[in-house]
Amino acid sequence: LSYSGRRVTLGSEVATIDPTLTAKVFASDRVTLGWSGRYLMPNRRDVLGASANVFVDWNAAINSQTGTNFSLDYTWQISERSQLRFGGQYEHLTRFDQSIRSSDTWRAMLDWSTQVPEAGRVQIGVTVSDTDSESPAIAHQAYSTKISYYFAKPILTAQVGISTEYRHALFDRPLYSAQPREDRSLTTSLSASFPDWQVYGFAPVLELRQERNRSNVSRYDTQ
Numbered sequence: 001l002s003y004s005g006r007r008v009t010l011g012s013e014v015a016t017i018d019p020t021l022t023a024k025v026f027a028s029d030r031v032t033l034g035w036s037g038r039y040l041m042p043n044r045r046d047v048l049g050a051s052a053n054v055f056v057d058w059n060a061a062i063n064s065q066t067g068t069n070f071s072l073d074y075t076w077q078i079s080e081r082s083q084l085r086f087g088g089q090y091e092h093l094t095r096f097d098q099s100i101r102s103s104d105t106w107r108a109m110l111d112w113s114t115q116v117p118e119a120g121r122v123q124i125g126v127t128v129s130d131t132d133s134e135s136p137a138i139a140h141q142a143y144s145t146k147i148s149y150y151f152a153k154p155i156l157t158a159q160v161g162i163s164t165e166y167r168h169a170l171f172d173r174p175l176y177s178a179q180p181r182e183d184r185s186l187t188t189s190l191s192a193s194f195p196d197w198q199v200y201g202f203a204p205v206l207e208l209r210q211e212r213n214r215s216n217v218s219r220y221d222t223q
Contacts, residue, residue, distance in 0.1 A: 005029045029058040045077040049087070059097075067093045073109070082114040103133035111146075120152040140181075142169035158192040165189075176217050183220060185213040 008026035034053030073087025089107040111125030125146045133139040148163035171181040191207040215221045
């Protein structure tokens with residue numbers, strides 16, 4: 001059972017964009033109920049993982065959608081230091097605010113990670129997805145590549161990791177332009193967890209992210 005929420009603070013320039021705009025418009029909440037399991041294979045090295053979840057979303061304090069997702073993955077222990085994980089996921093969304101935006105998404109994932117002696121851990125992942133919907137604002141195909149590095153030794157008591165992800169999305173049909181929307185985004189993040197501060201097994205995590213999306217449709221060109 002989990003809850004996640006997002007709140008936004010508006011900058012001073014919002015008054016020149018839309019004086020009636022409030023931070024509440026960008027608020028979002030999600031409650032999830034689900035199950036997940038990981039099972040050691042007979043060889044005592046590989047692991048099979050599975051999960052099933054249902055969730056409810058609110059946007060601007062309005063119940064906007066419900067969803068379900070199912071996933072299955074397999075982790076192959078290549079060597080003592082390296083492993084390969086591959087799997088798939090299916091997600092269905094039912095929109096209440098705009099039913100035309102209901103969707104079905106299939107994802108395939110592959111990632112490889114290895115432990116570098118005395119240096120840390122490197123992880124490289126690739127994800128391919130296909131989203132089907134009646135809405136041209138939703139239906140698209142996408143692929144992403146993510147590279148992460150986690151330092152072996154703590155920095156000022158914090159376990160630190162850095163990552164960069166490139167994502168390319170191509171939408172099925174035009175909506176706000178003559179050509180179908182095409183996005184190319186680059187996300188860089190720095191995360192730090194503090195195991196010395198943990199309470200009941202939970203440690204706080206701080207993450208800083210820089211996101212840049214370049215789109216041929218100006219309203220989606222963001223930073």
